[in-house]
Amino acid sequence: MKGTVFEHSEYRKRQEELFDKLPMDSIVILPNNVPSIRSNDTKYPYRANSYLMYLSGWEEPHSTLVLTKISDHTNVALFVKPRNTELEIWEGRIVGVEGAKNGWPIKQAFPNTDFESVMKNTLKEISNLYLFKGINVEMDVLVSDLWKGDILDPSPYVDKMRTIKSTAEIEIMKSAASIASQAHISAMAITKPNIGEWEIQACIENHFTLNRSVNSYNPIVGGGDNATILHYNSNSGRIEDNELVLVDAGCEVSGYASDITRTWPVNGKFTKSQREIYELVLEAQISAIGACQSGYTWDSMHRAASEVISRGLIDLGILKCSKQEALGMNLDGEFRKFFMHGTGHMLGLDVHDVGGGRQGGKAGPVLLPGMIVTVEPGLYFASWREDIDIPKKYSGIGVRIEDDVLITESGPIVLTDGCPKTIDEIESIVGSAL
Numbered sequence: 001m002k003g004t005v006f007e008h009s010e011y012r013k014r015q016e017e018l019f020d021k022l023p024m025d026s027i028v029i030l031p032n033n034v035p036s037i038r039s040n041d042t043k044y045p046y047r048a049n050s051y052l053m054y055l056s057g058w059e060e061p062h063s064t065l066v067l068t069k070i071s072d073h074t075n076v077a078l079f080v081k082p083r084n085t086e087l088e089i090w091e092g093r094i095v096g097v098e099g100a101k102n103g104w105p106i107k108q109a110f111p112n113t114d115f116e117s118v119m120k121n122t123l124k125e126i127s128n129l130y131l132f133k134g135i136n137v138e139m140d141v142l143v144s145d146l147w148k149g150d151i152l153d154p155s156p157y158v159d160k161m162r163t164i165k166s167t168a169e170i171e172i173m174k175s176a177a178s179i180a181s182q183a184h185i186s187a188m189a190i191t192k193p194n195i196g197e198w199e200i201q202a203c204i205e206n207h208f209t210l211n212r213s214v215n216s217y218n219p220i221v222g223g224g225d226n227a228t229i230l231h232y233n234s235n236s237g238r239i240e241d242n243e244l245v246l247v248d249a250g251c252e253v254s255g256y257a258s259d260i261t262r263t264w265p266v267n268g269k270f271t272k273s274q275r276e277i278y279e280l281v282l283e284a285q286i287s288a289i290g291a292c293q294s295g296y297t298w299d300s301m302h303r304a305a306s307e308v309i310s311r312g313l314i315d316l317g318i319l320k321c322s323k324q325e326a327l328g329m330n331l332d333g334e335f336r337k338f339f340m341h342g343t344g345h346m347l348g349l350d351v352h353d354v355g356g357g358r359q360g361g362k363a364g365p366v367l368l369p370g371m372i373v374t375v376e377p378g379l380y381f382a383s384w385r386e387d388i389d390i391p392k393k394y395s396g397i398g399v400r401i402e403d404d405v406l407i408t409e410s411g412p413i414v415l416t417d418g419c420p421k422t423i424d425e426i427e428s429i430v431g432s433a434l
């Protein structure tokens, strides 16, 4: 049975850091995700809650982590599903109470059936109750029955910790980045005109599985106009000879995500119009990566990307307005018609990880060494949009380029730099495996 991803000392350090932030006589309750049904009695693949993995390394469902700090004495307890031979014959081995106590960074383990009675006693001694709400509805209801005071939210404390990745976390994220980079290269290499979007998806997922990782989100493979749908994921179209394909796919290794987008021509050669848009997005992306500096505010990368995009849209004759109108007072100008999302997000246990900011005109949090962010500007010219008036040669083009970037004292490190993004590199790889 598999144990924790990291040394126990790493989890204990995280628990201590949380205890330091809690007032005296506090309890933190953190249930695991509830398994969800796909169809009749088959379930979706189970994924443990990111906070629970972060604080304890525990992954089994029907479990709850409880941290208490009562007059200077701290305790970490886990309520778990008890061993059960009959159930284990069908569903696999269960770690159980003894196993949890011996193999996980906790002080006490109880069967989950004891949760309510243990809580009734513990709650008599505490004054502040923190609950990770919205993870398990039954738990939310039970806690509000047992506790009549305010229910506090512990997530801001842990979110702040989760934004700064440890050396061990960075190592895992490097490996997720490198597997996903290779997957994109393999997909480029088998691409040819008339390929099905699903064939590119299959190539990428095959690479993930062979490297013992899973999707960190459903891959987006959009050819031609489908590339202009931001969350397209039916991946069911064929891609014609002169079209681009946009592939947004990342994997998860030991709970940690990578997130890469590349856009390439299915026939291996960018047309002049495709090249103009691609080069503009690439310039914006490189400029935004340059803004991933320790001490810069969250909005810096979006500002850098938006400035390049705004200027470029004017130069290409797509926007017919001043630079100021294109950019807008709060990065909300005309360019938003074609670049309608943010430039990036935090990356970690969640693909859209905790601790980032909104990307409008607000400064947001300060970037610090150990943070990992994505940088992913894009431009989308859907041919079906009636609200835009653009040169016909750009109609049906969607381009996004996304890398995963580690902030360090000495500047940004692109973890996904194994994945080619220059026009020359891409043109030499597309179709090379055929």
Ligand SMILES: [Mn+2]
Residues within 6 Å of the ligand: 259, 345, 374, 376, 402
């Ligand atoms: Mn992303």
